[in-house]
Amino acid sequence: MKKLAAEFLGTFALVFAGTGAIVIDDVSGGAVTHVGVALTFGLVVLALVYAFGDVSGAHFNPAVTFGFWAGGRLSAKSVPPYILSQCAGAVVASGLLRLLFPAHATLGATEPAGPVFQSFVLEIVLTWFLMLVILSVSTGAKEKGITAGIAVGAVIALEALFAGPITGASMNPARSLAPAVVSVHLNHLWIYLAAPALGAYLAVFACRCVQEKDCCRMPFKSAA
Numbered sequence: 001m002k003k004l005a006a007e008f009l010g011t012f013a014l015v016f017a018g019t020g021a022i023v024i025d026d027v028s029g030g031a032v033t034h035v036g037v038a039l040t041f042g043l044v045v046l047a048l049v050y051a052f053g054d055v056s057g058a059h060f061n062p063a064v065t066f067g068f069w070a071g072g073r074l075s076a077k078s079v080p081p082y083i084l085s086q087c088a089g090a091v092v093a094s095g096l097l098r099l100l101f102p103a104h105a106t107l108g109a110t111e112p113a114g115p116v117f118q119s120f121v122l123e124i125v126l127t128w129f130l131m132l133v134i135l136s137v138s139t140g141a142k143e144k145g146i147t148a149g150i151a152v153g154a155v156i157a158l159e160a161l162f163a164g165p166i167t168g169a170s171m172n173p174a175r176s177l178a179p180a181v182v183s184v185h186l187n188h189l190w191i192y193l194a195a196p197a198l199g200a201y202l203a204v205f206a207c208r209c210v211q212e213k214d215c216c217r218m219p220f221k222s223a224a
Contacts, residue, residue, distance in 0.1 A: 003078075004085040006056035010048045011089035011174055014060050016096060017044040019108025019179050023101050038164055042157025049149035057138075061172040062086055067131045067200030071207065073138075083174075090178035098182050107179040110168030110192050119167040119188075120195050126159045127171045127199030128206065135207040171196050 021040040025032035032040070049058045057074075059065045062083040068074040074082075097107050112119035133155045137148045160169040170176045176192035179185070 003056040004081055006052040007059060007082055007085040008089040010052050010056070010058060010060040011086040012093045013048060013089075014041075014044055014172075015090040015093035015175055015178055017041075018175065019094065020097055022108035023097055023104050026104065027101060034164060035161065038157050038160035038169075041160050041169075042153040042155075045156050046149045046153030049152055053148065056082075060086060060174075061196075062174055063127055063172060063196035063200040064131060064134060066197050067135070067203055070201050071135060071204040073135075086174045087177060090174040091181065094178035094182040097179075105183065106185050107183045109179040109183055109185045110170045110176045110188075111185070112168075112188055112191065113166050116188065116191065120191050122163055122167045123170060123191060123195035124199040124202070126163055126167070126169060127196040128203045129199075130155050130159065130171050131200040131203035132206050135203060136211060168192075171199075173197070 018037070018041040021032050021037045025034075025037055045060070048060060052058050057068070059068065059082060065074065065079055065082045065086070069076060069079050094107050097104075101107070130152070133151055137151045156171070159171065163169040168176070170192045173193045173196055176189060180189045180192075
């Protein structure tokens with residue numbers, strides 16, 4: 001239960017701060033700025049990794065949970081409660097933002113700015129890179145080091161900086177699901193549910209190419 005509580009609270013904080021920055025940027029006439037929004041996402045994840053990493057592994061993202069399971073780092077029975085806790089925390093965060101900003105139309109929901117295929121492929125690549133970094137910094141002695149939170153937060157901020165204007169740089173189904181459901185903007189939600197899962201899956205293969213073979217099992221081999 002402590003692990004699930006950590007995932008709930010961490011995802012709540014991530015969605016509240018990250019999408020809250022988008023909402024506040026809109027209602028304040030751009031005071032936060034795109035750079036500020038990207039840094040908000042990166043910094044909140046950095047803080048949460050240090051706050052809850054030793055409790056739950058600091059996933060806060062169904063795609064990351066899926067990637068850890070596919071790579072043999074997480075048991076199959078842990079996946080559903082982790083994802084439910086993450087989605088619940090995200091929905092509560094978006095619900096609170098709706099209460100605070102009732103006139104805002106989207107609550108920071110992710111939408112493709114260009115062709116659907118473009119955003120779909122970008123989300124796959126963005127999540128692939130994020131998951132590859134997470135798998136790499138959570139292997140061996142580095143797992144307890146101070147670099148994990150910095151690395152993961154930096155990747156999220158980096159990807160939000162350059163890809164945010166096109167896709168919203170979600171990389172996280174829970175982060176996209178919650179504002180979409182609460183604001184009832186569901187048109188392109190499937191992109192942000194399917195693409196991150198595929199990107200996380202592909203990252204397991206990449207991790208095996210550059211790390212020791214025992215860093216990850218082959219996806220879906222002897223899943224338990």
